[in-house]
Amino acid sequence: MKLEKVNKTIGSHHVIKDLSFEIFPGEVFGFLGPNGAGKTTTIRMMVGLMSMSSGDIVIAGNSVHKQRNKAMEQVGAIVENPEMYPFMSGWKNLVHFARMGKDVTEERIREVVQLVGLEKRINDKVQKYSLGMRQRLGIAQALLHRPSVLILDEPTNGLDPSGMREIRAYVQRLAKVENVAVIVSSHILSEMELMCDRFGVIHNGELVDIQSVRDAVQDAEMEVSIEATPLDVVERILKEETKNVITKKQSCHIVLEKDRIPDITTKLVENNVSIYSIYTEKKTLEDEFLKVIGDGVID
Amino acid sequence: MINLIRNEWMKLFAQRSTWIGIILFVCLITGFALFMTTDPSSSEQYGSDWKQELQQENKEMKKQMEETPSTASFRQDQIKMNEYRIENNIAPNEFTGWKFVQENRMFVSLISLFTIIIAAGSIANEFRWGSIKLLLIRPVSRTKILFSKFITLLLFALMLLVGLFVLSIGLGALLFGLGSWTDPYVFMEGGEVKDASIMAFSLMQYGFSSVNLLMMVTFAFMISAVFRNSALAIGAAVFLMLSGNSIVTFFADKEWAKYILFANTDLNQFVTGTPLIEDLTMTFSVSVLVVYFFVFLGAAWLVFTKRDVTST
Numbered sequence: 001m002k003l004e005k006v007n008k009t010i011g012s013h014h015v016i017k018d019l020s021f022e023i024f025p026g027e028v029f030g031f032l033g034p035n036g037a038g039k040t041t042t043i044r045m046m047v048g049l050m051s052m053s054s055g056d057i058v059i060a061g062n063s064v065h066k067q068r069n070k071a072m073e074q075v076g077a078i079v080e081n082p083e084m085y086p087f088m089s090g091w092k093n094l095v096h097f098a099r100m101g102k103d104v105t106e107e108r109i110r111e112v113v114q115l116v117g118l119e120k121r122i123n124d125k126v127q128k129y130s131l132g133m134r135q136r137l138g139i140a141q142a143l144l145h146r147p148s149v150l151i152l153d154e155p156t157n158g159l160d161p162s163g164m165r166e167i168r169a170y171v172q173r174l175a176k177v178e179n180v181a182v183i184v185s186s187h188i189l190s191e192m193e194l195m196c197d198r199f200g201v202i203h204n205g206e207l208v209d210i211q212s213v214r215d216a217v218q219d220a221e222m223e224v225s226i227e228a229t230p231l232d233v234v235e236r237i238l239k240e241e242t243k244n245v246i247t248k249k250q251s252c253h254i255v256l257e258k259d260r261i262p263d264i265t266t267k268l269v270e271n272n273v274s275i276y277s278i279y280t281e282k283k284t285l286e287d288e289f290l291k292v293i294g295d296g297v298i299d
Numbered sequence: 300m301i302n303l304i305r306n307e308w309m310k311l312f313a314q315r316s317t318w319i320g321i322i323l324f325v326c327l328i329t330g331f332a333l334f335m336t337t338d339p340s341s342s343e344q345y346g347s348d349w350k351q352e353l354q355q356e357n358k359e360m361k362k363q364m365e366e367t368p369s370t371a372s373f374r375q376d377q378i379k380m381n382e383y384r385i386e387n388n389i390a391p392n393e394f395t396g397w398k399f400v401q402e403n404r405m406f407v408s409l410i411s412l413f414t415i416i417i418a419a420g421s422i423a424n425e426f427r428w429g430s431i432k433l434l435l436i437r438p439v440s441r442t443k444i445l446f447s448k449f450i451t452l453l454l455f456a457l458m459l460l461v462g463l464f465v466l467s468i469g470l471g472a473l474l475f476g477l478g479s480w481t482d483p484y485v486f487m488e489g490g491e492v493k494d495a496s497i498m499a500f501s502l503m504q505y506g507f508s509s510v511n512l513l514m515m516v517t518f519a520f521m522i523s524a525v526f527r528n529s530a531l532a533i534g535a536a537v538f539l540m541l542s543g544n545s546i547v548t549f550f551a552d553k554e555w556a557k558y559i560l561f562a563n564t565d566l567n568q569f570v571t572g573t574p575l576i577e578d579l580t581m582t583f584s585v586s587v588l589v590v591y592f593f594v595f596l597g598a599a600w601l602v603f604t605k606r607d608v609t610s611t
């Protein structure tokens with residue numbers, strides 16, 4: 001799936017600005033951005049719910065703009081909430097969407113139901129489902145026609161922790177084993193960190209950053225807390241390293257690159273400081289995210 | 300396309316309101332039939348010497364015509380029809396089941412109302428439920444989805460119309476007796492007396508009554524597609540359906556009045572009555588209707604296929 005200089009103007013708002021990126025088969029791509037950044041608009045353009053003002057989106061070689069139906073054969077999606085027909089059973093809902101796809105057999109429907117673990121409740125009406133069950137049915141619906149691109153908007157919304165883990169494992173399996181390109185958007189960043197291989201951050205309609213999760217977390221400087229006495233000596237030594245030292249009651253805090261830690265430890269020991277603990281706080285995706293989007297003001 | 304229509308049909312009948320509507324509808328017709336059996340005024344009896352009775356009737360009417368000339372045209376028609384019967388040896392209809400079948404034509408407007416409500420929801424509800432997002436991301440064009448919905452509506456209306464016709468004949472036969480299927484029915488067309496088999500005539504009347512239904516359902520469908528709001532679509536369509544004739548009467552003296560949709564929806568007026576506006580003809584009305592029909596569908600299509608699906 002490839003986005004090429006996609007623009008979208010709604011009224012006088014230039015909502016999406018020259019958005020270009022690519023998602024490859026076999027990876028889970030996290031799509032991040034604060035509310036109003038254009039995440040949902042982008043996803044809607046990917047699946048043809050909204051038209052593009054300019055640019056194009058190509059899915060498995062088919063332009064969403066020019067060969068819409070061919071492109072859509074390759075896509076399974078949940079856009080925002082998985083809203084099914086509440087007055088029909090889960091099974092009938094799946095039959096409904098299966099009829100709209102190519103060659104989806106009843107056997108395939110059964111297979112998908114089993115995959116998302118809804119066998120027992122599939123004949124209940126959807127209005128009796130919990131949010132988590134609806135989410136599962138939504139995923140089932142997106143998988144019916146074996147798409148090569150799967151787009152999940154907030155897939156773990158409403159799931160309990162075990163449900164989240166299941167979906168996570170399942171999404172990763174789809175990517176690795178069946179070589180599906182998965183696009184996930186979520187505001188639960190820790191969740192994204194666990195699920196995704198790569199992520200792109202969109203802010204005010206522009207792509208501001210795109211990188212793999214491991215890079216993002218390893219490169220970063222980390223916050224180091226040192227609990228030791230006497231604290232004034234510690235503070236003096238740390239200040240030689242950087243001015244930015246925060247001293248609390250029993251510990252000092254400093255932001256450092258990882259490979260500076262052994263040196264500092266040696267220095268502290270040489271100065272007869274008794275060290276009780278040194279621990280590092282890894283920079284999380286959340287920190288990275290906040291750094292990239294700044295204060296998150298929408299203009 | 301067939302799969303899409305099956306989908307729409309499945310969704311339609313999965314909703315409880317559809318079933319409630321159908322049950323109410325059947326109850327109303329049956330109730331009306333039972334009510335008619337207790338109404339004594341409904342059966343005018345003619346004996347075996349009906350020819351004399353009709354001649355007597357004509358004499359009386361001629362006398363009345365001289366006294367009150369204002370009602371002359373109606374009586375004149377009646378006299379002509381009676382003379383036609385005597386000449387062609389066609390006994391006047393008693394209140395047989397057929398008359399009941401014809402009276403039940405008024406239920407067509409109930410079918411209109413019912414189908415309008417469903418038409419109003421057919422697109423608006425997909426937006427309200429949010430299911431439109433799952434519907435429009437399939438490898439099926441929006442045009443096909445729109446027309447599968449419209450065809451489903453027409454099939455549903457047709458089902459109700461056939462149901463009404465069959466139920467009316469059934470109840471008519473059961474409660475009043477049908478007599479013959481081929482009894483000639485005498486009516487006026489363009490100042491001339493004609494007769495046709497009762498079955499054919501009733502079917503024709505039902506057919507003409509369905510024209511208004513088709514137009515109003517198409518209208519409601521368009522509003523539903525354009526404004527994505529079912530209440531608005533129901534309101535606008537029902538209002539127009541009820542006030543259509545008043546609108547025509549109000550503007551009747553204007554040059555363009557004959558182009559108003561409702562001046563043309565009642566095709567019965569060319570067969571059994573006098574047209575609302577004088578220079579209307581069957582051909583003209585049918586052309587006007589066809590134009591309206593395609594304008595409604597065109598507007599629905601244009602908006603439905605072109606507009607973005609934004610947050611719902």
